[in-house]
Amino acid sequence: MLDQQPILTNLVLTGLRGVGKTVLLETFKPIAIGQNWLWAGTDLSESASVSEESIALSILADLSPLVGNVVVAGTEQPRIGFGATPEKLPLRLDFALLKRVYEQTPGLVSDKLKAVLELVWASLKKTDVHGVVLAYDEAQNLGDQADRHQYPLSLLLDAFQSIQQRELPFVLVLTGLPTLFPKLVEARTFAERMFHVTMLGRLNDAESRDAILKPMQQQGCPVRFAEPAVVEIIWHYGGYPYFIQFLCRKMFDTYLQQKASGAVNPVVTVNQTVRKLDSDFFAGRWNRVTDRQRDLLAVVAALPDCDEEFTVQEIVEQSKKLTKPFSASHVNQILAKVAENGLVYKNRHGRYSFAVPLLGDFIRRQEAEA
Ligand SMILES: Nc1ncnc2c1ncn2[C@@H]1O[C@H](COP(=O)(O)OP(=O)(O)O)[C@@H](O)[C@H]1O
Ligand SMILES: [Mg+2]
Numbered sequence: 001m002l003d004q005q006p007i008l009t010n011l012v013l014t015g016l017r018g019v020g021k022t023v024l025l026e027t028f029k030p031i032a033i034g035q036n037w038l039w040a041g042t043d044l045s046e047s048a049s050v051s052e053e054s055i056a057l058s059i060l061a062d063l064s065p066l067v068g069n070v071v072v073a074g075t076e077q078p079r080i081g082f083g084a085t086p087e088k089l090p091l092r093l094d095f096a097l098l099k100r101v102y103e104q105t106p107g108l109v110s111d112k113l114k115a116v117l118e119l120v121w122a123s124l125k126k127t128d129v130h131g132v133v134l135a136y137d138e139a140q141n142l143g144d145q146a147d148r149h150q151y152p153l154s155l156l157l158d159a160f161q162s163i164q165q166r167e168l169p170f171v172l173v174l175t176g177l178p179t180l181f182p183k184l185v186e187a188r189t190f191a192e193r194m195f196h197v198t199m200l201g202r203l204n205d206a207e208s209r210d211a212i213l214k215p216m217q218q219q220g221c222p223v224r225f226a227e228p229a230v231v232e233i234i235w236h237y238g239g240y241p242y243f244i245q246f247l248c249r250k251m252f253d254t255y256l257q258q259k260a261s262g263a264v265n266p267v268v269t270v271n272q273t274v275r276k277l278d279s280d281f282f283a284g285r286w287n288r289v290t291d292r293q294r295d296l297l298a299v300v301a302a303l304p305d306c307d308e309e310f311t312v313q314e315i316v317e318q319s320k321k322l323t324k325p326f327s328a329s330h331v332n333q334i335l336a337k338v339a340e341n342g343l344v345y346k347n348r349h350g351r352y353s354f355a356v357p358l359l360g361d362f363i364r365r366q367e368a369e370a
Pocket of ligand 2: 021022023137138
């Protein structure tokens with residue numbers, strides 16, 4: 001992507017929670033820096049309700065530390081209005097300057113942002129820098145809010161489309177849950193052509209096995225996972241780096257603790273450890289779900305394909321087995337609520353999936369114990 005001239009394609013890196021998006025994104029950064037690109041960006045986890053202005057200003061804040069030392073020639077930029085200072089003091093692209101340009105540019109937030117990005121590039125192109133990557137993790141949190149008349153997502157897309165048309169080398173990398181790309185396209189249909197979408201899927205069995213065994217081999221560790229445990233972990237949790245790492249680490253720690261407290265032959269099983277996974281990972285999410293929502297999710301968990309996709313109609317059918325079945329409109333309402341809590345998401349074909357891996361298994365475990 002860094003070889004594009006001009007930039008025609010940006011990147012969306014997507015996948016369920018815990019598949020390794022953030023870790024992978026971090027590995028892109030040194031590649032970009034190694035090729036003389038600047039890398040800016042943040043984690044948008046807490047950005048559910050940002051405004052256009054706040055996303056624009058956060059881009060300035062992300063950029064300014066990287067360009068803060070670049071000196072812009074004094075008289076070339078009369079618009080930025082340093083009228084009171086007649087001498088040509090070295091003027092640096094620090095946050096204060098970027099913000100001043102932003103504020104003094106007339107028009108919409110997107111015009112202001114574009115003016116800043118153009119100034120930044122006009123100054124950077126005299127240096128060795130080839131371009132700028134703006135990378136945002138958890139970008140599914142960014143959303144337009146028509147009721148508040150705030151369209152931060154559209155702003156971002158508009159600004160990038162426009163500066164890329166003017167052949168400015170700014171690349172956008174967005175990482176997030178599978179809701180992300182549909183959201184982009186919903187905001188601006190041209191987003192469809194603007195991004196290459198890479199979906200991080202599950203590890204295969206051999207990769208899962210490596211994820212379990214290699215770290216201990218590489219550390220020359222005296223403790224080993226017995227083959228049945230490896231098979232068990234792969235069978236139930238294989239494919240998801242987060243779960244593999246969680247289970248292996250807990251099992252390892254428990255083994256060491258038992259050893260330290262005098263056990264000669266400590267025994268740690270996958271099953272015991274799964275309880276910890278339930279309480280540490282799933283329970284917090286589950287506790288935010290109301291009873292009626294839980295009833296509905298239990299219906300979903302009973303569907304044969306719940307780990308892939310499910311539809312409102314399938315849920316309605318399945319719920320006819322209950323004493324209080326769900327109507328289609330009720331299912332739609334509840335799914336919308338549960339989606340807000342980040343447990344399910346709706347894909348572009350109007351079908352739903354769990355947004356948390358292996359949620360179906362967890363719900364079935366809860367049901368079995370209830
Ligand atoms: N390639 C990998 N090999 C081993 N473990 C990984 C790998 N990628 C991610 N992990 C581990 O899996 C967990 C989840 O990764 P993360 O990047 O945070 O997932 P995501 O951002 O998709 O939710 C992390 O604790 C990380 O250490
Ligand atoms: Mg992440």
